[in-house]
Amino acid sequence: xxxxxxxxxxxxxxxxxxxxxxxxxxxxxxxxxxxxxxxxxxxxxxxxxxxxxxxxxxxxxxxxxxxxxxxxxxxxxxxxxxxxxxxxxxxxxxxxxxxxxxxxxxxxxxxxxxxxxxxxxxxxxx
Amino acid sequence: xxxxxxxxxxxxxxxxxxxxxxxxxxxxxxxxxxxxxxxxxxxxxxxxxxxxxxxxxxxxxxxxxxxxxxxxxxxxxxxxxxxxxxxxxxxxxxxxxxxxxxxxxxxxxxxxxxxxxxxxxxxxxx
Numbered sequence: 001x002x003x004x005x006x007x008x009x010x011x012x013x014x015x016x017x018x019x020x021x022x023x024x025x026x027x028x029x030x031x032x033x034x035x036x037x038x039x040x041x042x043x044x045x046x047x048x049x050x051x052x053x054x055x056x057x058x059x060x061x062x063x064x065x066x067x068x069x070x071x072x073x074x075x076x077x078x079x080x081x082x083x084x085x086x087x088x089x090x091x092x093x094x095x096x097x098x099x100x101x102x103x104x105x106x107x108x109x110x111x112x113x114x115x116x117x118x119x120x121x122x123x124x125x126x
Numbered sequence: 127x128x129x130x131x132x133x134x135x136x137x138x139x140x141x142x143x144x145x146x147x148x149x150x151x152x153x154x155x156x157x158x159x160x161x162x163x164x165x166x167x168x169x170x171x172x173x174x175x176x177x178x179x180x181x182x183x184x185x186x187x188x189x190x191x192x193x194x195x196x197x198x199x200x201x202x203x204x205x206x207x208x209x210x211x212x213x214x215x216x217x218x219x220x221x222x223x224x225x226x227x228x229x230x231x232x233x234x235x236x237x238x239x240x241x242x243x244x245x246x247x248x249x250x251x252x
Contacts, residue, residue, distance in 0.1 A: 004244040041202025069194035069208040072225045073244030076167025080225040080242040082195040082208035099198045099206040099225060101242065116206040116227070118130040118199030 002104040004073040010108055011071045011081050011100075018065050023055035031109040038115035063087050068097070077104045086125070093125040128230040130199040136234055137197045137207050137226075144191050149181035157235040164241035189213050194223070203230045212251070219251040 002010075010029055017025035027048055030036075036045040036054060045054050068082040078101060085096040099116040128136075136155055143151035153174055156162075162171040162180060171180050194208040204227060211222040225242040 004246045007244075008246075039202075040200035040204050070223050070247075072208070072223055072242045072247050074166035074242045075244060076165075078166050078242060079244075080206070080208075080227070082198070082206075082225065097196050097198055099208065099227075101206070101225075101227060116198045116200045116204060118133075118201060118205075120130045120134075121196075121198050 001077060002106065002108045004079075006108045007073045007079040007102075007104055008071050010104070010110065011079050011102065014100075014102075014110075015065045015067060015081075015083065018055075018059065018063075021059045023052060023059045026055045026059075027052040029110055030113075031105050031107070031111050034110055035112045036115075038113065039117050040114050061087070078102065079104070091124065094122060095125050097121040097123065127203060128232060128234045130205075132234045133199045133205040133228075133230055134197045136230070136236065137205050137228065140226075140228075140236075141191045141193060141207075141209065144181075144185065144189075147185045149178060149185045152181045152185075153178040155236055156239075157231050157233070157237050160236055161238045162241075164239065165243050166240050187213070204228065205230070215250075217250065220248060221251050223247040223249065 014029055030051055032048050036051050045051055064086045066084050068084055071081040073079045080101045082099045085098055087094045096117050101114045102110045103112045105111050140155055156177055158174050162177050171177055190212045192210050194210055197207040199205045206227045208225045211224055213220045222243050227240045228236045229238045231237050
């Protein structure tokens with residue numbers, strides 16, 4: 001089983017790769033047959049090609065991620081983290097308040113990601 | 127479907143009921159056939175009686191909950207929140223860094239709760 005330390009490092013690597021606009025590095029954190037549901041309640045993306053395409057689009061928006069609290073792990077093969085997606089909108093600065101939950105395989109790769117955020121979790125930054 | 131506002135209110139009610147040491151009020155937020163996995167990776171508790179027993183024990187520890195970031199909802203029937211469980215230990219103040227993920231039925235009751243925290247997420251409070 002992937003250790004808590006390994007899971008925490010992979011979650012941090014996800015934030016860091018996003019913030020240096022490296023969608024390939026993000027996709028490399030995923031297992032080949034992984035799934036992404038972002039936001040929870042939307043169509044699930046499946047497999048490396050779809051996942052890479054998704055992150056190319058996400059990174060191209062110029063959004064940046066900032067942890068809102070320390071990364072949480074678990075007693076199983078899952079970890080979770082609360083962060084803000086910082087956006088520059090025509091109306092000003094905004095952020096989306098998100099919690100991502102990842103599951104891991106024994107190689108320490110993400111097998112799934114689910115992003116919890118609703119329409120009301122997108123707010124103008126004071 | 128339960129609205130984002132209703133989900134956010136139920137999540138806040140959970141925090142508030144815990145902090146006034148009211149395990150029955152917490153259990154009442156759950157559907158009759160709900161499940162609780164706390165921490166993720168441990169045995170799942172199932173049904174109101176087991177859930178009430180669990181919260182009676184949890185509240186009796188004197189622990190208090192404090193949100194670490196605003197509650198997140200989703201585009202589906204789920205919400206998530208990052209919080210700290212504040213504990214008074216013989217060694218001093220400590221806290222467990224937790225993310226809870228709840229699913230909801232159409233009546234706005236929790237059908238499941240999963241608590242993400244690992245051994246390394248329990249830290250001494252500076």
